[in-house]
Amino acid sequence: MSNILEISGVNLSFGGLKALDDVNLTVKAGTVHAIIGPNGAGKSTLLNNIIGKLSPDTGSIMFNGQSMLGVQPHQINQLGISRVFQTPEIYTDLTLLENMMIPLLAHRDGAFKLNLWSRGDQQADILEKAHHFLDDVNLWEKRDAIAGSLSRGDKRRLELAMCLSQEPKLLLLDEPTAGMARADTNNTIDLLKTIAGRGLTMAIIEHDMHVVFSLAERISVLAQGHVIVEGLPEEIKGDPRVKEAYLGGAEV
Amino acid sequence: MAKSTVTPRSDLTLFLGFTLVVLAMPIWLQPFGAAYPDLMQKFAIFGLFAIGFNILFGQTGYLSFGHAAFIGVGSYATVWIFKLMTMNVIPAIIFGTLVAGIFSLVIGFICLRRTGIYFSILTLALAQMSYNLAYSVLTPITQGETGLQLSTKDMRLLDGAVADGAGIPPTNFFGIEMSAWDGLFGFYFCAFFLIVGFYISIRITRSSFGSMLRGIKTNQTRMMYTGLNTRPYKLAAFVISGMYAGLAGCLMAAVDPLAGAERMQWTASGEVVLMTILGGIGTLVGPVIGAAVIKYAENIFSAIDKSVLVDLFSFLPDTLGTFIASVVSLFVGKGWHLTLGLLFMLVVIFLPGGIMEGVERIKRRFFVKSRADSAE
Numbered sequence: 065m066s067n068i069l070e071i072s073g074v075n076l077s078f079g080g081l082k083a084l085d086d087v088n089l090t091v092k093a094g095t096v097h098a099i100i101g102p103n104g105a106g107k108s109t110l111l112n113n114i115i116g117k118l119s120p121d122t123g124s125i126m127f128n129g130q131s132m133l134g135v136q137p138h139q140i141n142q143l144g145i146s147r148v149f150q151t152p153e154i155y156t157d158l159t160l161l162e163n164m165m166i167p168l169l170a171h172r173d174g175a176f177k178l179n180l181w182s183r184g185d186q187q188a189d190i191l192e193k194a195h196h197f198l199d200d201v202n203l204w205e206k207r208d209a210i211a212g213s214l215s216r217g218d219k220r221r222l223e224l225a226m227c228l229s230q231e232p233k234l235l236l237l238d239e240p241t242a243g244m245a246r247a248d249t250n251n252t253i254d255l256l257k258t259i260a261g262r263g264l265t266m267a268i269i270e271h272d273m274h275v276v277f278s279l280a281e282r283i284s285v286l287a288q289g290h291v292i293v294e295g296l297p298e299e300i301k302g303d304p305r306v307k308e309a310y311l312g313g314a315e316v
Numbered sequence: 317m318a319k320s321t322v323t324p325r326s327d328l329t330l331f332l333g334f335t336l337v338v339l340a341m342p343i344w345l346q347p348f349g350a351a352y353p354d355l356m357q358k359f360a361i362f363g364l365f366a367i368g369f370n371i372l373f374g375q376t377g378y379l380s381f382g383h384a385a386f387i388g389v390g391s392y393a394t395v396w397i398f399k400l401m402t403m404n405v406i407p408a409i410i411f412g413t414l415v416a417g418i419f420s421l422v423i424g425f426i427c428l429r430r431t432g433i434y435f436s437i438l439t440l441a442l443a444q445m446s447y448n449l450a451y452s453v454l455t456p457i458t459q460g461e462t463g464l465q466l467s468t469k470d471m472r473l474l475d476g477a478v479a480d481g482a483g484i485p486p487t488n489f490f491g492i493e494m495s496a497w498d499g500l501f502g503f504y505f506c507a508f509f510l511i512v513g514f515y516i517s518i519r520i521t522r523s524s525f526g527s528m529l530r531g532i533k534t535n536q537t538r539m540m541y542t543g544l545n546t547r548p549y550k551l552a553a554f555v556i557s558g559m560y561a562g563l564a565g566c567l568m569a570a571v572d573p574l575a576g577a578e579r580m581q582w583t584a585s586g587e588v589v590l591m592t593i594l595g596g597i598g599t600l601v602g603p604v605i606g607a608a609v610i611k612y613a614e615n616i617f618s619a620i621d622k623s624v625l626v627d628l629f630s631f632l633p634d635t636l637g638t639f640i641a642s643v644v645s646l647f648v649g650k651g652w653h654l655t656l657g658l659l660f661m662l663v664v665i666f667l668p669g670g671i672m673e674g675v676e677r678i679k680r681r682f683f684v685k686s687r688a689d690s691a692e
Contacts, residue, residue, distance in 0.1 A: 115541055141543035153541070155534040158527075166531045167542045169524050175545040178552055179524040183324065187524075230543065 068093040068234055068265050074113060074123030076289075083109045084120065085289040091234070091282075096256075096266045098280035100273075100300075102309065106289040107269045108150065111236050114267075115147050116140045127234065138175050144233030148240055152219040156212030160203055160222060161185065163211050164194035164229055171230040197229040201255065217248045221255075228259065235259075237268040241275050253278045277301075285309065327518050334514055334601065338507050342500060350612055353499030358611045360506035361567045364513045366591045366603030368560020371520060373589070374598035376553045377533030378428070379436045381585050382443025385423070386558045388450060388580030390416040390565025392457065395464045395575045402474035403485050405494070405505075405570040409563065416562020417555055424554030428547060431536075443585055450577040463576030487573050494571050502571040509567060510604070513560060518600060520556070529553055561588075590656075594663055596672030605671050610656065617652035621645070 069091040076084040084106050091097045099107050112118040114125060116137035125132040132140055155163045168190045173179065185191070198204040201221035206214070211222060220240060227235060240256070241249040249272065256279055260266060270276050276283065277297055284294040287309040293300060300306055337344075341359070345351040365387065372378050393415040397408035427438040450458040458464055466484045475485065486493045494502040520526050528549045531539050539546050569575055578584075587610065595606025625641035625648070632640065647655045667673045 117541075136545075137540045138543050138545050141541055147541055153535060153538040155531055155538065157534045158530055162527055162530070165524070165527050166539070166544070169527065170543040173524070175543055176548045177524070178548075180520050181523055183522045184524045184527045185322075185522070186324070226542070 066093050067091065068128060069114070069267070070124075070126040071110070071114070072124050072126075074110075074120040074125065076109065076113065076118065076120045083289050084113070087123070087286070087289070087291055089284050089291055089294070091265060091267050093265050094263050095281045096260050096268060096279050098276045098283045099267060099269050099286055100271070100276055100283060101286035105286040107286055108238060109289075110286070111147065111238055111267075111269065114140075114236060115145060141170075141230070141232075142175055145236065146227035146230050146232035146234075147236040148220070148223050148227055148238060150238040150242060152216075152223040154211045154219055154223050154226065156210070158211055159208050160198065160211055160214075161194055161207040163222060163226060164198060164207075165190055167226045167230050168193050193229055197225045200228065201225045217244050217252075220244070220252070224255070228264075233265065235264055235266045237266060237270075239269055239271060241270070241272055249275065322522070327522065330600065331515055331518060334604075335511050338511055339504075341507070342503070348612070349616065353503045355611065355615050356503045357506050357567075357571050358615070359608045360503065360510040361564045361571075362588075362591065362607035362611055363604035364506075364510045364567070365561055365564035365588055366595065366607040367510075367513050367517045368557040368564070369588045370557075370592050370598065370603040371517060371529070371560070372553050372557035373592055374603070375521065375526060375529040375533065376550060378431070378550065378554070379589065380427075380439040380554075380557075381436045381582065381589070382423070382427075382439035382441075382446075383557065383561045383588055384582070384584035385443040385446040385580050386416045386420055386561035387565035387568070387584065388446065388575070388577065389419045390562035391569040391575035391579055392450070392464055393562075394566040394569035395466070395573055396457075398466055398472075398487065398569075398573050399470040400473060402472060403487050403573075404474075405487050405489055405566075409566040409570060412566035412569070413559050413563045416565065417559040420555050420558020420562070421551070424551050424558065428550050428554060440582060440585070443580060444582055447577055447580040447582070450580055458575070458577060460577065463574050465574045487570055506567050506571065509563060513563070514600070514604070521600060525549070525552070590660060592670075594660060594670055596670030599670070599672040602670050602672040609659075609671070613652055613656050613659070617648045617655050618650070620648040622649070 067090045069089075071087055071089040074084050074087040075082070087106070087110060089099070089110075099110065101107055109118065113120050114132065116132065116135055119133060127140075127143060127145060130143070135143075155166065162184070165184050169177075169184070172190070194207075195204060198207060201224060203218060203222055203225065206218070211219065214222060224240070237256075241252050244252065253275055256266070260279065268276075268279065280297055282294070283297055283300045284291050285300060285306050286292070292305055292309055293303050295303070338360070341356050342351050345356065350356070365383075369380070369383055372380055390412040393412035394408040397411050401407060423439070423442050427435055427442065430438055451460055468482070468484055486495060488494065489501075489505060492501055494505065528539075528544065531544070532546050532549060536546055565579065568579070588607075591606035591610050592603045593606070594609060595604065596602025622641060622645045625645050626638065629637035629641050631637070645651070647658075663670060669676070
């Protein structure tokens with residue numbers, strides 16, 4: 065299996081605070097890779113570096129053999145990286161259908177296309193895909209509702225559908241089940257399993273160990289901006305350093 | 317769950333209804349005392365201005381405080397074509413709109429580096445700079461304080477020189493003077509552009525481009541991480557709205573061939589903001605209604621003076637009548653801005669969605685009631 069994402073020697077400081085300290089991490093194509101660690105370990109900061117929101121002081125981030133440093137966020141997305149945010153980033157004033165149309169148009173037409181004339185809601189290919197991906201998350205019935213009126217769980221599912229509709233090569237998920245009820249969490253796990261089954265590479269930040277061990281094929285443990293251990297779930301479960309750093313000695 | 321009611325068919329109905337209402341203005345405005353060409357031309361021109369402004373402000377969420385600059389640029393360019401080439405309005409309008417488009421490309425490129433209040437301040441600053449340039453520095457082009465006017469000595473390469481003793485030829489559309497049909501031709505000429513502008517704004521609103529603009533208004537972060545380069549979208553919206561404003565400026569000069577710097581002043585830029593908010597931000601018809609209401613108030617209320625009021629209240633005892641008349645007179649004549657201010661406050665407080673929200677509410681109440689009736 066080839067490496068789709070290679071992060072090596074990444075350092076980033078905010079003033080005196082070292083947020084990322086020589087981070088090395090590789091994600092293999094077609095796997096689900098979990099990044100875990102205590103609060104403030106630098107997990108979200110790491111994702112922000114991958115999507116171009118932040119850029120590292122030193123080190124390199126390679127996606128499919130291409131450096132992502134200095135690449136604009138929208139170009140990074142066009143190359144195939146999508147991100148689900150911790151707080152869903154959706155178009156709260158628009159209908160679900162229009163929420164889906166924007167990423168689909170971006171995927172079909174690129175970063176900019178001046179299409180002043182053709183009606184967005186009359187393009188068969190876009191509508192068909194919107195239907196398909198909204199169906200995937202059981203939201204097609206609500207397609208004409210305003211996205212801001214959805215429940216928190218539905219907002220997360222909508223954002224996931226928006227990201228999936230772009231058929232990314234790498235999907236980054238930042239705590240996809242945070243704040244969800246247990247039943248909702250289980251639904252999301254099932255959904256993500258289905259998606260992973262189709263061969264999509266995912267990097268997932270998660271606090272909920274139930275979610276992590278249900279999904280992850282590989283786990284990196286981040287503490288104080290440094291990857292302290294990387295390995296298979298079974299290895300991580302038993303590793304004393306993980307307990308030390310992350311769980312403070314408690315049982316997993 | 318609300319069902320989407322917007323279809324190509326409903327848009328066509330809206331467009332045809334709008335066209336009919338605009339074309340029939342000389343008839344249905346009679347009872348309001350507003351059916352004279354001069355005012356109806358203003359309705360059409362400022363309606364067009366507000367439609368274009370709404371594409372930037374209502375759809376994209378960028379509040380420009382400098383759009384009057386494009387009106388000015390359009391007007392100056394138009395008058396220059398009258399002076400240099402021909403009194404036919406078509407070349408002048410095309411040229412003026414293009415010049416305004418280029419000008420807005422430059423202004424937009426600078427201002428769109430910032431968002432929110434900083435964007436608004438930048439547009440305001442650049443528009444005021446343009447105004448001051450037009451007023452003083454660029455006097456050779458704009459004739460500063462006097463304003464750019466036609467003269468019998470103008471070249472008019474295509475029309476030929478004016479014969480000795482003849483006056484300045486009138487602006488015309490391939491021979492038909494703007495003042496033809498008792499001035500109604502000028503109105504219908506402007507109304508044509510209003511209707512076309514309205515149609516284009518419907519198409520833009522419903523297009524993929526329109527979706528992108530609403531995306532920018534709602535969540536620019538998501539746009540960026542969805543692989544969209546928002547800057548060209550915003551710039552395109554800015555230029556489109558700048559061209560609408562430019563066209564409005566051209567039409568002003570076409571029906572009354574002069575151009576003055578005061579058209580570019582910040583009060584004029586503020587006025588279109590009021591029109592859009594009053595009518596309904598982001599709605600298709602709202603800005604046109606807002607423009608009409610403000611221009612109506614400006615022309616009708618400002619024409620009422622104290623003697624009219626004294627007559628009006630003459631049925632009351634003398635002192636009381638005079639007292640009421642003097643209170644009310646504060647709100648008319650030169651004080652018509654007070655009336656406008658009150659109206660604006662009432663709308664913003666009780667109908668944040670503007671007049672269109674009021675219409676929607678009435679429609680909903682009526683609709684719900686009639687459904688309840690039919691259920692009985």
